[in-house]
Structures are given as C-alpha cells and as structure tokens.
Amino acid sequence: MREMRYQNDNKVYVKVEALFLPDGRLKPVAFWWESGRRYGIDKVTEVCRAASLKAGGIGMRYTCMVCGRQTYLFYEEDRWFIERKRRQK
Amino acid sequence: MQRVILHTDMNNFYASVECVHRPDIRGCPVAVGGDEQLRHGIVLAKNDIAKAAGVRTGQALWQARERCPNLVTLKPNYPLYLRYAKFARQIYSGFTDKIEPFGLDEAWIDVSGDNGILVADQIRSRIKKELGVTASVGVSYNKIFAKLGSDIKKPDATTLISQKNFKLVAWPLPVEELLYVGRATKSKLNRFGISTIGELAAAPVLLLRNVFGKVGDVLHRFANGLDDSPVTRADEESLIKSIGNSTTTPRDLVCGEDVKIILFVLCESVCARMREHGFMCRTVAISVRDNELFCFERQTKLSRPSCVSAQIAHTAMRLFVREYGWQKPIRSLGVRCADLIPADSPMQTSLLCDEEGLRKQETLERTIDALRGRFGHFCIQRACVLADRSLGGLNPKGDHIIHPVGFFKDGTEQ
Numbered sequence: 001m002r003e004m005r006y007q008n009d010n011k012v013y014v015k016v017e018a019l020f021l022p023d024g025r026l027k028p029v030a031f032w033w034e035s036g037r038r039y040g041i042d043k044v045t046e047v048c049r050a051a052s053l054k055a056g057g058i059g060m061r062y063t064c065m066v067c068g069r070q071t072y073l074f075y076e077e078d079r080w081f082i083e084r085k086r087r088q089k
Numbered sequence: 090m091q092r093v094i095l096h097t098d099m100n101n102f103y104a105s106v107e108c109v110h111r112p113d114i115r116g117c118p119v120a121v122g123g124d125e126q127l128r129h130g131i132v133l134a135k136n137d138i139a140k141a142a143g144v145r146t147g148q149a150l151w152q153a154r155e156r157c158p159n160l161v162t163l164k165p166n167y168p169l170y171l172r173y174a175k176f177a178r179q180i181y182s183g184f185t186d187k188i189e190p191f192g193l194d195e196a197w198i199d200v201s202g203d204n205g206i207l208v209a210d211q212i213r214s215r216i217k218k219e220l221g222v223t224a225s226v227g228v229s230y231n232k233i234f235a236k237l238g239s240d241i242k243k244p245d246a247t248t249l250i251s252q253k254n255f256k257l258v259a260w261p262l263p264v265e266e267l268l269y270v271g272r273a274t275k276s277k278l279n280r281f282g283i284s285t286i287g288e289l290a291a292a293p294v295l296l297l298r299n300v301f302g303k304v305g306d307v308l309h310r311f312a313n314g315l316d317d318s319p320v321t322r323a324d325e326e327s328l329i330k331s332i333g334n335s336t337t338t339p340r341d342l343v344c345g346e347d348v349k350i351i352l353f354v355l356c357e358s359v360c361a362r363m364r365e366h367g368f369m370c371r372t373v374a375i376s377v378r379d380n381e382l383f384c385f386e387r388q389t390k391l392s393r394p395s396c397v398s399a400q401i402a403h404t405a406m407r408l409f410v411r412e413y414g415w416q417k418p419i420r421s422l423g424v425r426c427a428d429l430i431p432a433d434s435p436m437q438t439s440l441l442c443d444e445e446g447l448r449k450q451e452t453l454e455r456t457i458d459a460l461r462g463r464f465g466h467f468c469i470q471r472a473c474v475l476a477d478r479s480l481g482g483l484n485p486k487g488d489h490i491i492h493p494v495g496f497f498k499d500g501t502e503q
C-alpha cells in the first residue's frame with residue numbers, strides 16, 4: 001500500500017542541492033524557488049524533526065539562513081519542501 | 090522498587106494526522122472511515138468537532154453524515170499512520186527500550202527509576218512539536234491504571250494514578266472504562282449492582298470467578314491495581330497461537346463459487362503469513378457472518394500439518410459446505426489456522442498421502458511468495474479468483490497491515 005500524498009498551496013516542493021557528509025549528515029547548500037531562482041543557504045542553524053502545521057507535513061526541519069533571513073526547509077521522506085510565506089493570489 | 094509505567098495515547102489519531110497534513114480541513118468536522126463501496130463504511134476515527142456534533146466511532150458513515158451534514162469524510166491513509174507510529178516509537182526509545190505498542194497510536198512505556206510525570210510531559214511536548222498531534226499520557230505503577238489514566242484527561246494531558254490516589258481517581262469511574270470490560274461484561278456486572286471500578290474492586294472474588302471464570306480473577310486484580318504484567322519489548326516475539334484473516338466482501342456471497350473465491354484469497358494470505366513466521370497448522374477454522382449479522386465459527390483438524398494454501402482452502406471449503414445451509418447470503422468470511430507448529434518439526438509421512446505432490450505444492454507457493462514480494466501481489470493469481478474480479482481483487486495480506494493486538498500476549502492472534 002502506498003502513502004497518499006496531499007498537495008496544498010502553502011507546501012512548495014523545491015529542488016535542493018545538498019551534500020552527503022562523511023559522517024552521514026545531510027547538508028542542504030542551495031534550493032531553487034518556484035520562480036527558478038537559486039538561493040544559496042548561508043548557514044544551517046538547527047536540524048530537528050518537526051511538524052509543519054502551515055504547510056501540512058512532518059520531517060527533518062533544517063533552520064537555514066538565506067540572504068540574512070531565517071527559513072525552514074523540510075525534508076519529508078524523499079522530498080524537500082518550504083512553507084509559503086504568503087498565500088499566492 | 091515501585092514501577093513507573095506510562096501509557097501514551099495519541100488523541101483522535103487518524104483524524105488528527107489527516108488534519109496535520111491537510112490544513113484546508115482543519116476547523117471542519119472530520120471523520121476517517123472505510124471504503125463505502127467495499128461496504129467497510131464505518132467511522133474509524135473523528136476529530137473533536139465531529140465528536141461534538143454527535144459522530145461516534147463505529148457508526149456507519151451515512152449515519153454520521155445524518156448527524157453532521159457538513160462532515161468531511163476521508164479514506165484512511167495507513168502508510169502515513171504507520172510513519173507516525175514509527176516516529177512516536179523513536180521518541181519513546183529516547184527514554185527506555187521497554188516499549189510495548191498497543192495498536193498504532195498507543196503504547197506502554199516502562200520508565201521505572203525516572204520521574205514519570207516529567208518523562209510524560211517531555212514525551213507529550215515532543216509529540217506535539219515533532220508530529221503535530223497531541224497525546225494523553227497516563228502515569229501509574231501498573232499497565233492497567235496507566236491506560237485508565239490516559240483516558241481520563243484529553244487532549245494533551247498527563248494524569249497520575251498512584252498507589253496513594255487510585256481509590257480517589259480510578260474507583261469512581263464507570264466499570265466499562267477498565268480494560269477488558271466490554272459491553273457484555275459491563276451488563277453482567279451491572280446485573281450484580283457493580284457499576285464503578287471501586288464496586289468491582291470490592292466485589293467478592295468468588296462471585297466474579299463464578300460469573301466470569303478465570304477472567305473474574307483478572308478483573309478483580311485489575312480493579313484493585315494488582316496487575317503486575319510487565320511491559321513487553323516489541324522486539325521480543327510474542328507467542329503466536331493462531332493466524333487468521335477475515336473480510337467483509339464487496340458484495341454479498343450467494344453461491345459456493347463466490348465462497349470459494351474468497352476462501353482462496355483468505356487462505357493464500359493466511360498461509361503466506363504462516364510461511365513468513367515459519368509455521369504449519371493442524372487446525373483450520375472458518376467464521377461466517379450472514380447479511381443479518383448472524384455469525385458462527387467452525388473448525389476441523391487436518392490429517393497432517395500444512396502451510397499449503399490449496400490444501401487449507403479445500404479443507405475450509407469442505408467445512409463450509411458441511412456447516413452452512415445457505416439460509417441467507419453471506420456478508421463476511423474468515424479463515425483462521427490454529428494449533429501451530431514450527432515448519433521444521435519432524436513429521437510422520439504417510440503411504441496413503443501424495444507426499445511428493447504436497448512438497449511440490451509448497452515449493453510452488455514459496456515461489457509465488459517470492460514473486461509477489463518482488464513484483465506485487467497481483468503479479469500472479471489463481472485462475473479461480475479471476476472468475477469474479479470484484480471478489481478476487483482483494484489483497485488481505487497487503488491491505489490488512491494493522492493486526493489487532495490483545496492485552497494478553499500469550500494468547501495473541503497475529
């Protein structure tokens with residue numbers, strides 16, 4: 001039986017560039033937003049499992065500093081997603 | 090040293106998980122229910138809003154919609170719930186390795202030596218943060234009162250039932266709150282004027298033994314907080330006494346051919362699981378429920394132990410033909426294999442039996458198990474189940490991923 005996946009506007013699946021470190025850790029270094037623009041991740045300040053009530057999902061949450069702002073990047077099973085900050089019109 | 094046992098219960102589990110993953114339905118009355126087309130349409134879980142509107146677990150979905158016309162009904166997403174159960178286990182394992190799951194959403198955790206309330210609060214807070222759902226935790230010195238405690242305050246609360254306060258907290262509760270007191274036991278107890286746990290605790294054990302047999306002693310111990318059953322580690326294989334599967338069929342069964350299809354489907358699932366666990370059985374039982382919900386079970390011995398589905402299906406079919414007179418169409422069928430022995434047990438061969446044929450059959454079925462493991466259940470099927478695809482299209486082994494668990498592990502049916 002396969003898990004049903006749910007979509008919603010606040011859950012934005014993104015393409016991510018990540019490093020698999022020799023100690024087994026996974027470190028995201030950049031992601032591509034819907035617009036196609038690439039954002040480099042300056043620093044990952046925290047990694048923990050967390051739920052995203054806004055986007056609807058659970059996974060490993062990477063707290064990232066991107067262009068001086070804090071962004072949560074979630075790794076859920078086999079996909080990365082970001083919570084949309086503002087709803088699209 | 091006094092034991093410290095927690096019982097965690099994730100609140101409205103299926104419905105809560107759905108609400109985490111579907112922000113659009115939060116704030117609506119939500120019920121998770123089986124497939125109505127397959128006649129499994131009952132409420133499996135509901136959120137608090139649906140509960141306030143009168144929706145109850147076990148209700149038919151159409152009844153629930155009558156009570157709550159704007160009810161959002163969802164099909165269960167078991168793989169997602171399993172993922173949650175796994176993550177919850179990981180949280181518990183940060184405190185101890187003595188964890189005994191009780192279904193997907195509940196577990197007993199033995200944290201003897203620690204401050205139970207503190208651990209319970211930490212577990213609740215981690216479940217909320219990491220899984221987005223809430224849990225109630227009961228803290229006590231035995232498993233029964235711990236479970237009782239987790240039901241007292243909901244959602245997201247810790248309840249302590251200690252040796253000091255159990256008479257105040259547990260004893261005034263209705264007797265049906267106690268594990269193992271179902272509807273039938275409750276009405277029997279009520280007849281003797283026992284309606285609270287305290288009254289059950291004070292009842293003479295001889296009376297309970299006369300009415301309920303061995304269970305009378307158990308109930309007396311439970312009510313008095315004398316349960317000393319340990320928290321079993323989940324990785325300690327419990328003793329399996331029987332393996333069974335049953336299904337409510339997509340349509341009523343009206344003839345022997347229909348029954349044959351379902352029996353083959355069920356026997357294939359049961360036998361595949363027997364082989365997986367390394368067992369053979371000596372007894373085959375069938376359970377039949379007609380469309381007016383009258384049900385019965387019959388069993389028969391096999392001439393030699395077996396885990397071959399063709400042999401077990403034919404035995405089950407013979408038993409069915411002998412025992413059922415087709416008074417009514419059938420709604421649900423079950424097959425159970427009991428009297429299990431290890432598959433490598435020495436066996437008396439017979440001159441009158443086609444030993445070579447049986448060995449070939451078993452090899453064939455193990456090959457089918459391997460093929461299904463690699464390419465999916467439906468990659469290979471018996472011709473007879475293709476006669477009616479609506480009936481033969483069931484995959485009880487794959488679909489039935491959540492096996493019921495019993496409190497008494499030595500009597501566990503897998």
